[in-house]
Amino acid sequence: MTADTATGPGPGTGPDLALALDLDKLFAARLYAARARPYLATALFALHTVASRHVPTMAVDRHWRCYVSPGFVDRTTVEDLAGVWVHEVSHLLRDHHGRSDRVARERGLTGPGERLRMNIAADFEINDDVFGDGLVVPQGAVLPGALGLPVGNLMEDYLRWFQLGPRIQELAWLDCGSGADGLDREWDLGADGAHGLSEQQRDAVRFRVAQGITGRPGSAPSGWRRWAEEAFHPPQPWRQLLGAAVRSAVSAPGAGEDYVYGRPSRRSVSLPGVVLPSLRRRPPRVCVVIDTSGSVSDAELGSALLEVAAIARAVGGRRDLVTVVPCDAAAQVAHPLCRAEGIPLLGGGGTDLRTGFAKALSTQPRPDAVVVLTDGQTSWPDTRPPCRTVVGLFPRRYETGEYAEDDPDYVPDTPPDWARVVEIGSVPVAR
Incomplete structure (x- = not known):
């Protein structure tokens, strides 16, 4: 975490070989860290030290x-060591190793260079708000400003904003271990080594820390408070939830079913001279209503188009079965889905998705399910639509003033009980 060894003797060389680990100094620094950040004490004392x-x-x-x-x-002050203690345990509490593994799979990042980027990005996430208020910034701590990046973001965001280059060379010494980037090191004792915590023990430590943070509101930085909220209410992968909700809606009894005479019912034999139709499945149809009001950002509209393509995959890849209705205070034309990129998302005014529901239900053939992608700042139909409804909500926080509209006291109605609601957002991660 600090750059001292970048200019001094490397590990395993020089006078370091003759030094024994000064446990008194190391544990004094841990006690210092626990006093400065009492809500992290459980995690700090759960770490087992290995020279x-x-x-x-x-x-x-x-x-x-x-x-x-x-x-x-030996060459670091107790105050700086306390900051390093907090920094290292933050990697584990925020599951940087697991998140790095997921990012590596999703983005195809391989090799030690990419893991170094993950380590740097994870450090940016931690260091931008973990110090101060009794905890000094250790010498050589890596901060987002060093690369001209904004503070307050997640590791996954920082990874998109910088690449390996000349400015990164001076950070090549950085190595917070496999607990920071998921890549095993030669010095790791592994899953079968002594003094490791089991998965259940690790979860118990995180839960205790989260309890300490929520039990003393206001004593922890905003990043830790958000982390604690997610520890108590683990977010679910919303894209899978949305896809599951759509598939459930279009496969429900009555959805995609119709009576046809092409194959008479078997009951016709009991009524000579009468041909009865049989109930047959047909490909289900979905109408997607997209909120294009001024309160929905361009990024969220882009996300909505991605979800339209995902919804088409959820109904078997049949884009001809999906229509899209852009809607703000009035519903626009219902567009058949050819290419998601070609759908004009017109709007920008107020919000009244009741007109969007009316337009969706009036399309021919009538949809078997309606999917609404919105920020929720709208009025909802008074009666249940005659088909399954799924609502994808772009996240908003009333307590942070994100609900604005024209009235500062405005609080939108929650979606009705007859809709299946899934919150849309970035892939959730604990911070």
Whole structure:
């Protein structure tokens, strides 16, 4: 975490070989950190320390072991060590190793260079608000401003904003261990090594820390408070939920069913001379109503178009079965889905999705399910539509003033009970 070893002897060389780990100094720094951040005390004391001359400074693995360089401890002040303690345990609490593994799979990031980027991005997420208020910024701490990036963002965001280059070379010394980027190190003791925490024990530590944060509101930075809320209410993968909700709607009894005479009913044999139709499945049709009012951002409209394509996949890839209705205070034309990019999302005024529902239900053939993508700042129909309804909500927070409209006291109605509601947003991660 600090750059001291970048200019001094490397790990395993020089005078470091003759040093023993100063546990008194190291544990005094941990006590200092626990006093400065009492809500992290459970996590700090759950870490098991391992002396290692292979690590540049301090590093953690996913099993909650903390590998410590004796030379680093010897030349670092107690105050700086306290900051490093908090930094390293933050990697584990925020599941940076698991998140790095997911990002690597999703974006095809491979190799140690990409893992270094993940380590740097994870450090940016931690360091932008973890210090201060009794906890000093350790020497060499990596901050987003070093690359001209804004503060207050997640590791996944920072990864999109910088690449390996000349400015990153001076950070090549950085190594917070596999607990920060998910890549196993040669010094890791592994899952079967001594003093590692089981998955259940790790979850218990996170829960205790979250309890400490929520039990003393206002004593933790906003990033930690958001993390604690998500620890108590783990977010679910919304894209899978939305897809499941659409599939459930279009496969429900009555959806995509009609009577046809092409194949008479077997009951016709009991009524000579009478041909009875049979009930047959047909491909289900979906109408997507997209909120294009001024309160919906361009980024959210772009996300809505991506969801239209995902909805088409949920009904078997039949784009001819999907229509799209842009709607603000009035519904626009119902567009058949050829290419999601070609749908004109006109609007920008107020919001009244009741007109969108009316337009969707008047399309021919009538849809078997209606999917509404909105921020929720709208009036809803008074009666239940004659088909299944799924509402994808762009997240808004009333307590942060994101509900504005024209009235500062405006609070939108919640979606009706007859709709299946899924909150749309970025892939959820604990911060």
